[in-house]
Amino acid sequence: MSRPGFDALSKESSRGVPRRGMRRGEAAPRPTAPGPGASRPQAAAGPPPQRPEPVQQRAAPRIPAVLPPNAVDDAWGNLPCVPLNTPNLERHRIIAATREDPAHGTFDVLRSRLLSTLKENGWSRVAITSPTRECGKSFLAANLAISLSRAERVRTVLMDLDLRDPGLAKLLGVADPGILRRFLSGRATVKDHFRRFGENDLGVGRTLALALNEHVESDPAELLFAPGTDAALAAMQEALRPDVVLFDLPPALCHDDLLAFQRHFDGVLLVAGGGVTRAEEIEEVSRRLAHDKPLLGVVLNRAEGATLSRHCD
DSSP states (O other), rough: OOOOOOOOOOOOOOOOOOTOOOTOOOOOOOOOOOOTOOOOOOOSOOOOOOOOOOOOOOOOOOOOOOOOOOOHHHHHHHHHEOOOOOOHHHTTTHHHHOOSSTTTTHHHHHHHHHHHHHHHHOOOEEEEEEEESSOOOOHHHHHHHHHHTTSTTOOOEEEEEEEEEHHHHHHHHSSSOOOOOOOOTTTSSSHHHHHEOSSTTTTSSSSSSEOOOOOOOOHHHHHHSSSSHHHHHHHHHHHHSSSEEEEEEETTTTTTHHHTTGOOOEEEEEEETTTTOOOOHHHHHHHTTTTTTTTEEEEEEEEEGGGEEEEEO
8 A cells, every 4th residue: 555645735926016117127216315404295185095904814713732731631531422332333334343354454554544644744634525425435434433543542533524414323323413513503512512432342442532413404515614613623623632533524526515624624535436436536536626635545445345445646
């Protein structure tokens, strides 16, 4: 397996604009001091010129650099726990949990390479998507999150932001996951909505926080772009201080949710379905991302997850 590839982020330098009446490359004349007895020029009568108001660009709220001692541990410890439903995980082929399927090792390799890439670049937030539906992106997100939960001293958050077709709660066997919109709009706190697995025999770590969803939204892209979502995610980052955040997003070529949400992730993990995804669809997703966000890698999901291979540009 090759290391993740990255798109170079191009930067354009600004060019100087000559003053009115000057030729390009001509130096501006220096002002001369008035001679003795010369009067100073008087300002023209009339109201002062109005300056145009600066354009405000919205960005995600900044996160404080320092928290009180043990505040993060307390936040994690206060998250309600849900039982680990092993039969449900097996039924939906969440093979990273039971580790009985030989293919589970592929998720551990993907975990290690992802952690290395994030650390090297100072990143933490990963969008998981696919070109079209039926590629297994949520299957991969769930397995990768569980694999990450076993990594020592790695706090992971998994959020189901496919608000058009939420499915992670079903895959993970979490009953009554709640409505994610309440958290994104500020009507629920991190403690109100996020969950983590309780003690279990499979070694699934308790440093995995889940923000799942049971409700299909009619305006998902608008919700992801709303200022309330900025504030909610900033509150999550401040409270939990995760090392890795996985966002399960809708297919990139079907909707504009990925573009509406791109200010909140550092890179994209693209899931291609064996026998479903065409090469030109992968190229189109890469083209749409262009210089905005790096494509961390492409994961090929074959035969409903029985075999996984990974290749990068």
